[in-house]
Amino acid sequence: MTAVTLAGAETDPRRRLKAFASQEALLAIAVIGLAIVVGLYNPRFMAARNLSDVLLGNAYIAVAAVGMSMVIISGNIDISVGALIGVLATISGTLAVNGAPIVVAWLAALVAGVVVMALQGVIIAYLRIPAIVVTLGMLSILKGGLISVTGGKWITDLPDSFHLADIELFGVLPFPVFLMILVTILAALWMRYSASGRAIYAVGGNAEAARLCGISQPRTVVMVFALHGLFAGAAALLYATQLRVIQSTVPPNLELTIITASVVGGVSILGGVGTVVGSTLAAVLIAEIASALVFIDVSPYWIRAVQGVLILVTVIADILRRRRTAGA
Amino acid sequence: MSAMSEIPLPQAAKRVVPWWLLRHETMLAVILLIALIGLGGLNSRFLTLDNLLNQGRLTTEVGLIALPMTFIIITGGIDLSVGSIVGLCAILLGYSWKVFGFPLPLAIGFSLLVGATAGFLNGIVITRVKVPPLIMTIATLALYRGLAEGISQARSVRGYPEWFYFVGQENLFGVPAQLWLLLIAIVVSAIVLDRTTFGRTLYAIGSNETAARFSGLPVDRVKLIIYTLSGLMAGISACVLVSRVTTTRSDMGIGYELDVIAAVVLGGTSIFGGVGTIWGTVVGLAMIQLLKNGLALTGVKGDATIVVIGTVLILSTLVAGSLQRRREGV
Numbered sequence: 001m002t003a004v005t006l007a008g009a010e011t012d013p014r015r016r017l018k019a020f021a022s023q024e025a026l027l028a029i030a031v032i033g034l035a036i037v038v039g040l041y042n043p044r045f046m047a048a049r050n051l052s053d054v055l056l057g058n059a060y061i062a063v064a065a066v067g068m069s070m071v072i073i074s075g076n077i078d079i080s081v082g083a084l085i086g087v088l089a090t091i092s093g094t095l096a097v098n099g100a101p102i103v104v105a106w107l108a109a110l111v112a113g114v115v116v117m118a119l120q121g122v123i124i125a126y127l128r129i130p131a132i133v134v135t136l137g138m139l140s141i142l143k144g145g146l147i148s149v150t151g152g153k154w155i156t157d158l159p160d161s162f163h164l165a166d167i168e169l170f171g172v173l174p175f176p177v178f179l180m181i182l183v184t185i186l187a188a189l190w191m192r193y194s195a196s197g198r199a200i201y202a203v204g205g206n207a208e209a210a211r212l213c214g215i216s217q218p219r220t221v222v223m224v225f226a227l228h229g230l231f232a233g234a235a236a237l238l239y240a241t242q243l244r245v246i247q248s249t250v251p252p253n254l255e256l257t258i259i260t261a262s263v264v265g266g267v268s269i270l271g272g273v274g275t276v277v278g279s280t281l282a283a284v285l286i287a288e289i290a291s292a293l294v295f296i297d298v299s300p301y302w303i304r305a306v307q308g309v310l311i312l313v314t315v316i317a318d319i320l321r322r323r324r325t326a327g328a
Numbered sequence: 329m330s331a332m333s334e335i336p337l338p339q340a341a342k343r344v345v346p347w348w349l350l351r352h353e354t355m356l357a358v359i360l361l362i363a364l365i366g367l368g369g370l371n372s373r374f375l376t377l378d379n380l381l382n383q384g385r386l387t388t389e390v391g392l393i394a395l396p397m398t399f400i401i402i403t404g405g406i407d408l409s410v411g412s413i414v415g416l417c418a419i420l421l422g423y424s425w426k427v428f429g430f431p432l433p434l435a436i437g438f439s440l441l442v443g444a445t446a447g448f449l450n451g452i453v454i455t456r457v458k459v460p461p462l463i464m465t466i467a468t469l470a471l472y473r474g475l476a477e478g479i480s481q482a483r484s485v486r487g488y489p490e491w492f493y494f495v496g497q498e499n500l501f502g503v504p505a506q507l508w509l510l511l512i513a514i515v516v517s518a519i520v521l522d523r524t525t526f527g528r529t530l531y532a533i534g535s536n537e538t539a540a541r542f543s544g545l546p547v548d549r550v551k552l553i554i555y556t557l558s559g560l561m562a563g564i565s566a567c568v569l570v571s572r573v574t575t576t577r578s579d580m581g582i583g584y585e586l587d588v589i590a591a592v593v594l595g596g597t598s599i600f601g602g603v604g605t606i607w608g609t610v611v612g613l614a615m616i617q618l619l620k621n622g623l624a625l626t627g628v629k630g631d632a633t634i635v636v637i638g639t640v641l642i643l644s645t646l647v648a649g650s651l652q653r654r655r656e657g658v
Contacts, residue, residue, distance in 0.1 A: 077462065123642070130599050132406065132462060133589075133645050140586055140638030147631035256470050269463040302478040308471025315467060316457050323458075 023266030027281035031288060038292040045295040052174070056165070058287035059176035060085075060238035061254075062280045065261035066187050067228030069279040072262050073191075074224045075204040075271030076124060076131040078117075081232050082254030083142035088113050088236035090146060093155040093246040096162040105162065109240070110233035116142075117229025118222060125218035143250050150248035158244065165242035176238045183231065184280040191276065200224055205272025253304065260307050261286055264314045268322070286310070353596050353608040360615050367622035374625050385504035385572070387617040389414070390587045391610075392510060392565045395517040396558040397588050398609045402521075403533040403551060404601025405461040409450060410562045410588060412472035414581025417443045417566035419476040422485030422576030432492060440563040446472055447559020451552040461555075469585070476578040485576040496571030506568045513561075518606040526550065534601030586634070590641040591616050596648060616640075 039046035064081060071078050088109040095105035120138055124131045167175040191197035202210035203220045211217055240246050265282035267274030289310075290303050368375035393410050400407050421439035424430045430438060446468065454464050495505050521527040529550050532540040541547050562581075570576050595612030597604025619640070620633045 079466075123646075127646060127649065129642070129645050129649055133593065133599055134642055136586060136589065137638040137642035137645075140583075140634045140641075144631045144634035144638065148629055148635065253470075256466070259466060260470070263463070269460060299478065299481055301481050302474065304470050305474025305478045308467055308469075308474050311463075311467035312453075312471060315459055315463055316453065319457055319459055 023278045024275065024281060027265065027278060027285055031281060031285050034285070034288055034292060038295055042295045045292065050291065050295075052177075054287050054291045055177050055180075055284065056174050057242065058283060059180040060235040060242075061257055061261060061287065062180045062283035063183050063231055063238065064235035064254075064258045065265070065279040065283050066183055066276045067231030068258045069262040069265065069267045069274055069276050070187070070191070070200055070224045071131075071228050072259075072267045072269060073204045073271060073274050074200045074221055075207065076221065076224075077259070077269075078120070078131065078135045078225075078228065079255045079259070080120070080135040080138040080142060081228070081258055082252075082256070083139050083146070083250045084113065084116055084229075084232050085236045085239055085254060086248075086250035087116075087142050087146050088233055089240035089246050090150060090155065090248050092237060093158060093162075093240050096158055097155055102159065102161050106164065106237055109236045110230055113229035113231075113233030113236065114226050115229070117232065118226040121222035121225025124225070125221035139255070146248065146250060153248055155246040155248060156244070158241075158246070163241040165238050176242065179234065179238065180280060183234065184276050187276045196220075196223065201272055203271075256304075257286065257307065260311050263318075264310050266314075266318070268318050269315060270319075270322070353605060353611060356594065356596065356608070356611050356615065360611055360618070363615070363618060363622065367618065367625070371622070371625040374622060379621070381504055381507070383617050383621050384507045384510070386621075387613055388504075388506040388510045389565045389569045389572075390584060390591065390616075391613050392513055392561045392568070393558065393584065394588045394591045394609050394613055395513055395606065396554060396561050397592050398517070398595070398597055398604055398606055399521065399530055399554045400461070400558060401589075401592050401597045401599060402530045402601060402604045403554065404537070405454070405551065405555075406465065406589070406599075407447075407450065407461065407555065407558050408465040408585045409446070409468040409472055410558060411581040411584035412469050412476065413443055413446045413559050413562035414566045414569065414584055415476040415578055416446060416472045417563040418570050418576045418580045419480045419485075419578050421567060421570055423479060425488075426485050432489060436567055439566060440560060443563020443566065444556050444560040447562070448552070448556040450559065451555030454555065455548040455551050473578075473582075480576075480578040482578060486574060488570070488574065493571055493574060495568055496573070506572070509564075509568065514606060514610055521606050526553075530554070531602055534598075534603070536602075583634075586637065586641075587616060590637050593641060593648075594644045598648065599645065 035046060035051070044050065064085065068078060068081060091112055092105045092109040095108055096102060100108075116138070120131075120134050123129055123134050165174070165176050169175060169178050191200060199210065199215045199220045202213065202215050203217050207217050210220075239251070261283035262274070262279045263269060263282075264286065265274065265276075265279030267279060286307065289306060290300070293300055293303060293306070364375065373379055393414075397407060397410065417439040420442050421435050424438050425432050425435035428435075450461075450464055450468055453459050454461050495509070498505050500508055521530065529540070529545050529547075532543070532545055533547055533550065537547060565584075566581065569580060591612040592604070592609050593599055593612070594615060595604070595608030595610070597608060616637060619636060623633045623636065
């Protein structure tokens with residue numbers, strides 16, 4: 001009897017449809033569908049050159065969104081990451097220009113990222129100050145600090161070997177794209193199969209239940225923020241090394257784009273739900289939309305409005321879907 | 329859970345210091361006084377009536393928004409979209425006047441209507457769909473700014489008629505015109521919060537929303553009103569800002585949410601909801617503006633002052649949080 005019910009459940013067409021309509025599948029369809037539709041309107045959009053530029057130029061957003069997704073799944077938020085990426089890129093670039101070994105310049109961005117984020121994690125988790133206040137404060141500290149320290153000067157004359165983003169693996173695969181895929185896969189596997197990875201979902205889903213199961217909420221939150229800092233460091237390296245100069249200002253609205261990628265990727269802002277595969281696909285989709293606007297002759301000034309609508313629609317859909325599941 | 333609750337202080341220990349002295353607002357006022365005297369000693373231009381009135385002029389735009397934000401944070405909510413609403417309203421004020429050919433008074437009315445509508449949209453989705461305020465207003469932070477950028481295409485509008493600059497630049501009875509606007513708004517907000525059922529309801533929602541709902545309080549309606557009010561005040565703030573700086577650009581109001589939230593939180597309103605006063609917010613506003621001004625006069629550049637605001641924001645929440653925990657722990 002049991003076998004029959006199980007088999008019945010699997011062949012239930014509605015259930016199969018539901019699995020098919022997962023956020024990741026929808027996003028993958030959207031990525032391909034958009035490329036085809038815009039490509040029909042303007043064939044130049046489909047050119048390999050354009051599509052790979054879109055991927056290359058935005059891989060760092062996907063990498064940062066992996067960390068952001070973990071933070072949001074754990075029930076927190078971070079709006080300081082855009083400013084942090086600007087600071088880390090500058091730290092790394094300054095070291096490289098001043099003759100530090102390239103590897104040290106790279107490592108410095110990663111280490112500084114972990115330190116700043118772990119510090120925020122400690123304040124949030126152990127001193128119990130809401131993430132929004134801590135990261136809002138840190139946003140202004142980093143942003144103001146960067147401009148006042150550098151005076152807004154750009155970093156130029158970076159050594160050639162510094163440009164991590166230029167590396168092509170096996171002569172074809174650009175390093176940023178490789179890193180984006182690698183980080184996404186590793187993070188996805190870790191979050192799905194390891195105890196510490198699953199703890200993030202537990203803490204974000206129901207902190208009290210997680211505590212009763214012996215999961216330390218503060219420790220998990222600090223770990224999540226530290227990892228987020230590591231990804232922010234990697235993102236900063238990709239960002240810093242893809243152009244010949246580093247603008248010593250914080251990239252405007254970067255945190256919003258990163259949060260958008262997470263949320264559109266299906267990470268629930270209520271915590272406990274989401275995958276990094278979704279957020280990476282969403283980052284690709286958002287970059288594709290920005291590029292598509294140009295190819296269908298819409299002014300790029302509209303991009304942020306499109307982003308806003310995207311978050312709004314996915315968030316409302318997420319809440320409605322949850323309410324229906326809870327009601328059923 | 330709380331570490332403090334494990335070490336209960338004896339009742340007598342609590343009463344050694346009168347409770348009102350430990351109030352966040354009182355302590356802040358004392359710090360403000362010390363800062364005033366200290367900065368006055370460092371720079372002779374600081375403690376002049378002219379300078380202080382001018383600082384009042386500069387703080388009006390943020391101040392007008394901080395009042396409804398106090399209401400919102402008392403209910404346990406937040407509105408991150410206010411800076412973007414300022415940008416959108418400023419653009420629509422200029423655009424409807426210059427491009428649609430509206431007479432300027434009508435354009436002002438239109439931009440206030442847009443502000444209120446933007447706030448209403450936040451409120452309706454927060455109350456009906458139950459999207460958390462933080463996320464809803466992050467979405468509209470992007471959306472409203474995006475609309476401002478899309479509509480304006482980065483073009484600015486200038487050349488308003490002379491009378492329009494009155495609010496932003498002239499004096500009324502020797503006091504900057506917009507400061508009167510802020511003073512009236514402060515008095516009205518304080519009365520509403522302190523003396524009306526509406527004000528009581530805000531605290532009730534912030535302390536325990538479920539209990540407030542079961543007590544038959546119109547929770548959703550009250551929330552809808554305060555988010556709409558927040559949008560409307562952002563609209564008024566946009567008009568005052570345009571009147572002061574004489575031009576309209578789509579990047580107006582960027583970062584206002586930080587100043588506004590910092591003022592409110594610094595003023596003792598708990599980000600967890602249920603606690604806060606208008607008078608605290610006013611002291612918080614004064615504190616931030618004087619800090620900016622004082623630092624500028626002593627030669628610190630503008631970008632470094634936002635570092636100070638960020639630090640003050642985090643530290644003051646830390647102190648407020650530990651004080652509150654101590655009070656609850658006893």
